[in-house]
Amino acid sequence: MPELYEKVTVDQAYLTTENATAEIDRVLGICLLHKLPVYISIPMDVAKHEVAIPSDSLILPVFQSAIATLAEAVDESVTILEKAQKPVILADVGVDRYRLHGELRELLAATGYPYATMNMGKGLLEETHPQFIGIYNGAASEDYVRKRIEEADCVLSIGALMTDFNTGKFSAKLDPGRTIEVHGQYLKIKRALYNNVAMRDILSALSKRLQRRDAQTLDFKSAIENLDAGFTTPWQPNTDAVITQRRFWYRLAHFLKEDDIIVSETGTCLFGASVIPLPNRSTFVGQVLWGSIGYSVGSLLGCCVAAPQRRAILLVGDGSFQMTAQELSTILRYDLKPIIFLINNDGYTIERDIHGATMPYNDIQRWNYHKLHEIFASNGWGIKVSTESELESALQKAEQNRDQLAFIEVMMDKMDSPEVLLKMLQN
Numbered sequence: 567m568p569e570l571y572e573k574v575t576v577d578q579a580y581l582t583t584e585n586a587t588a589e590i591d592r593v594l595g596i597c598l599l600h601k602l603p604v605y606i607s608i609p610m611d612v613a614k615h616e617v618a619i620p621s622d623s624l625i626l627p628v629f630q631s632a633i634a635t636l637a638e639a640v641d642e643s644v645t646i647l648e649k650a651q652k653p654v655i656l657a658d659v660g661v662d663r664y665r666l667h668g669e670l671r672e673l674l675a676a677t678g679y680p681y682a683t684m685n686m687g688k689g690l691l692e693e694t695h696p697q698f699i700g701i702y703n704g705a706a707s708e709d710y711v712r713k714r715i716e717e718a719d720c721v722l723s724i725g726a727l728m729t730d731f732n733t734g735k736f737s738a739k740l741d742p743g744r745t746i747e748v749h750g751q752y753l754k755i756k757r758a759l760y761n762n763v764a765m766r767d768i769l770s771a772l773s774k775r776l777q778r779r780d781a782q783t784l785d786f787k788s789a790i791e792n793l794d795a796g797f798t799t800p801w802q803p804n805t806d807a808v809i810t811q812r813r814f815w816y817r818l819a820h821f822l823k824e825d826d827i828i829v830s831e832t833g834t835c836l837f838g839a840s841v842i843p844l845p846n847r848s849t850f851v852g853q854v855l856w857g858s859i860g861y862s863v864g865s866l867l868g869c870c871v872a873a874p875q876r877r878a879i880l881l882v883g884d885g886s887f888q889m890t891a892q893e894l895s896t897i898l899r900y901d902l903k904p905i906i907f908l909i910n911n912d913g914y915t916i917e918r919d920i921h922g923a924t925m926p927y928n929d930i931q932r933w934n935y936h937k938l939h940e941i942f943a944s945n946g947w948g949i950k951v952s953t954e955s956e957l958e959s960a961l962q963k964a965e966q967n968r969d970q971l972a973f974i975e976v977m978m979d980k981m982d983s984p985e986v987l988l989k990m991l992q993n
Contacts, residue, residue: 576602583615591624599627601663601750629751632762639753639760640771643722643746646755647677647776650720652784655681656702656740658732659855660725660765661690664750669769670724676773679722680786682711684732685840687725689850693789693843696781700789701840704734706990708841710792716740722772724748725765731832731854737993789843797843803954811838811982813954818881818907819843821961827851827869827878831862833916835881835909837987849876860889867893870902877968878904885914885930891938898943898971905964905972908935910950912980919983919991936975946971 571578577596579589590606597604647653655677661670667690674681674697682702683690691698700711707715715721716739723745730736747754748768752761796816807813811834819842822828829851830839836852844850851869853861866880887908897904914928921928936948947970951957957976964972 571605571607574603575605576600578605578607580607581609581612583612583617586612586615586617587620591620595624595627599629601660629764631764631767635760636763636767636771639755639763640768640775642755642758643753643768643772644775646720646746647722647772650718652714652718653677653679653720653722654699654715654718654786655679655722655724656684656715656726657681657690657724658684658687658726660727660750661687663725664765666725666766666769667691669766669773672773673769673776676778677776678779678781678784680714680781680784680788682715684726685836685852685854686727686732688840688852689844689848692846694846696788696790697786698789699786700792702738703732703840703986703990704737704739705993706734706737706837706986708792710787714786719744721745722748724769725750727855729855731836731857734990735993737990793843794841803958805953805955807954808952809954809957809976809978811978811984814909814957814976814978815839815842815984817954817957817961822848822879823877824848825876827873827876829862829866829869829878829880831880831882831886832857832859833883833886833914834911834983834987835862835883835886837916837990838984839881841984841986859886863887863890863893863897866904866906867897867902870897870904871900874902878902880904880906882906882908883915884908884910884912884933884935885917885928887935888930888933894938894973895942898939898946901945903968903971906974908973908975909978910935910975911978911982915980915983916987918981919987923981936973939971939973946973948973948975950975950977952977 577593579593581589593604593606657670680697680699682699684702699714700708702711702715721740743756748765750765753763753768797819801817801820815838822845824845824847826848830836832853851865862880862882866878870878913930917928936950939946939948949960951960960974
């Protein structure tokens, strides 16, 4: 068993009564330093023992860049970027993991460059930022964003994870010869690898060295200038119309508020939510690294506990919800008050899109989802909606009843999918 965890974690600890406090501090420090998972094994007999309080305060390790390597990497990056006529910044989840939102903002202000995020980086900065052009997801991207990224003569890629769903099923076309890759502790240009340089130091140095260019010279269009009209025009429900993916995401965009936390399940929800313009200071949680269905219900619980003063919203499908439905009980146990939208499309729609509409393993047992709160606890309310007018009434109730958990079961056709998902699967 120890050998197994050595393969998937950056460090491990096996606790005894003698080493417990020191090892816990050491391994947590490594976790925070590298932003990677660690493993701590606590035997049952050790867990019951009291241990001495450490005499020293916890001092977290700080990564230090190799000065000469940093200078060389920055010099080369500046040379390439200053020669480029249409540079662009592509930021992703690495910026969030290293908590470098301020440094990214400073770099944008210093350079004037347009920037995009990938799916996992959605919401890094406010999406009303004048230099934000949209989400890049390979062939599934909006055409303007795809062309602006793929035709740029230099892409400054910051913290990007090139995984399947983060790249539109590996359809992203980023020429290594025109890409500068900045990661947590290294930088890569073509075949040159600069190890032991911190992302924080690179971004700060580039902000000081690069010349600012104006938007007219760089020739780009911001995302707010290029929004689908459904996200900007006032919403009017079609009274008896059934709820479709397209119309649901239009309506949800108008429902979201500043400071909201939006947790989106991996599946149709993730792809539908990825194109919604986010309000300022909102947080988007979308896990497409491992594609782990069911993660979102537990993630919602964590978000509610971490930020009880903020409105937390869950977007989850019926299939994914059945993986971890018991966490709804925990949410109610602690009297947390999120708003849950469960898209009931009668099974695993994203898998039907990928593997075929009639595969029986994509069918699931039908539940009365909106009534589950009655089984687990009484401090919540639930409703099933099938038409746009019913959805509108449910949203109004959710706005007016913030003192209870809201569970809104939204009925949709089993083969109705977000356009961006279908676009990705065509490639």
